[in-house]
Amino acid sequence: MADITRRLGWRHLRGAPTAHIRHHRAGELVHDGPGLSFWFRSLTAALSEVPVDDRELAMTFHARTSDFQDVAVQATVTYRISDPALAAARLDFSVDPDTGVWRGAPLEQLGTLLTETAQQHALDVLARTTLSAALVDGVAAVRERVAAGLTAEPRLPATGIEVVAVRVVALRPEPEVERALRTPAREQIQQEADRATYERRAVAVERERAIAENELASQIELARREEQLVDQRGTNARREAEERAAADAVTAGAEAARTVRLAEAEAARSVKLAEAEADNQVRMADAEAQRSQRLTEAEAARSVKLSEAEAVRTVRLARAEAEAARETGEARAQAQAAWLRVHADVDVATLHALTGTRLADNLPHIENLTVSPDVLTGLLAKLGGGERE
Template identity: 80%
Template structure:
């Protein structure tokens, strides 16, 4: 849109390089070209602004294939105004001299013209194409047909419109039909996936079998080696036992020989000791016999009184300890009587001996 400013009843227009401005005053073309800047009076000026840049027109429309299936076509047409003067004459590109806004909707008219023209050619080519073919080759076929149709449309050059490019973005069926069409492909993909899964499982099973066989072979080899180890250990144990038994036999023989030697030595020592003891006992017996004989000879030579005195002495030596002695009057009387008579007769002497013995006992 042009930039318009006001100054004391005058207007100043400043256009863009992509906008072609035409200024008529009293039916006479005064200014004509893109990117103009000039003063004018609003009451006498007739202005029009035609965009000359490339514009994108997106369109979406429905079509029906030869097997009566609805499809949606999404396309984009790039166009530009090649002859601004012709376009300004055929379409209303006039602008308000006070605001610079278009009085009409020229771009909408161009969009409707291009959309209907492209839709007409797309419907024509899809109406003779089945759905499966349209989904596979329909995009290229529609693009070529729409491009050729727009290039051959006589109204576009007469309006000053040039078609730069045509792009068909997508061609899609209805959602239910699209899902139905996807089902076989999905099934095939699923079958391929299942096949790959089965193959992977088969390979895994084969590998597991190989691993199990290797483990079994390893266990068998380990068992065989353990068997050889057990045999070797048994042989070693048996050899060790034999060597130990031989060593024990040698040790036992040596111990028996040593025991025999010790027994012989002990027997000889015992014999010598017994002989010595017997000799000593004989000598002691002889000495005792001699002493007893001498003792008897000595006692045979002494008198009876001396023997009685010795007997009392030996008896006193062997008696227990006497703490106190009680002398009765009868004993004391008899003792005094004996002392008074002396040793006059043998009876008195015997009594004195008896009293002496009693005294000795009490002593």
């Protein structure tokens, strides 16, 4: 279908490469060819679109054979329009200038023409052929006859139609007849299958018998070999016991000899250890005696040295203490003499005050002091008398 667009009262047509466009204006052919693109006015334009590509037309129709059996024919015809101008003149391929859609149905007309023509030639062939022959060779015969008939049909070239190929897909009888025709073949195939089954079973039975015989022979051979194996195992066991006894005797002798050697070696080692231990004890006793003697001598010497040092230190300490006592006595005597010289020059009242101060320093701690009026009166009287003097 052509693609038509509207612009301000004008129309633009764009065709496909497989569509032949014919444009008439006022009875004159303006554009003619495939894949055209042009502007036109819809009121003055007459447009036709003819497809020029190959088209497939599938058809199915029924025919009757010479033995009055109905068969269905499935065929396909490939055709194309070789002369678009002639086809447009014979069939209505005009399109609507506003939508680009065909006004009629030209392809349906072509399909009807081709189907009826092919059916006529196929019926002519099958009417002279039996059903069995038609099922065997009917496809090729119908195809050749239909192709020749369509090629020789004068109306097709007059319409610009060219038949490219004819294919007959199948010739099928009615389902009941087809089943009936299949029955003998099925029975024969079933018989062949049954015979093959029986033969397979016979072969299987024969093979099973051979297998059973082989198994029995194998069991007999296995029993015989098992007897030989038992005998051989007994012989091997006896030989193994004898070899084990001999090996045990050799092992026992070797073990006894090794034990004797070990006992002798152990005794010799014990004697050597005892001698070495005795020598070691003697050496250790000698060393201990020598060490005790050296320690005693060293202790005596150290005691003598300590005694001498202690005597010297005692003498020195006594001398130091005597010197310190003498110096201390001298210092005290000098201090006492100085103290007495100082008090000799001081008046009696000052000495009384110092005596009271010294007495207060040496008195014990007094919590409470009670002064009676008598003591206070006498003290005040003495203080007053002293002031008058």
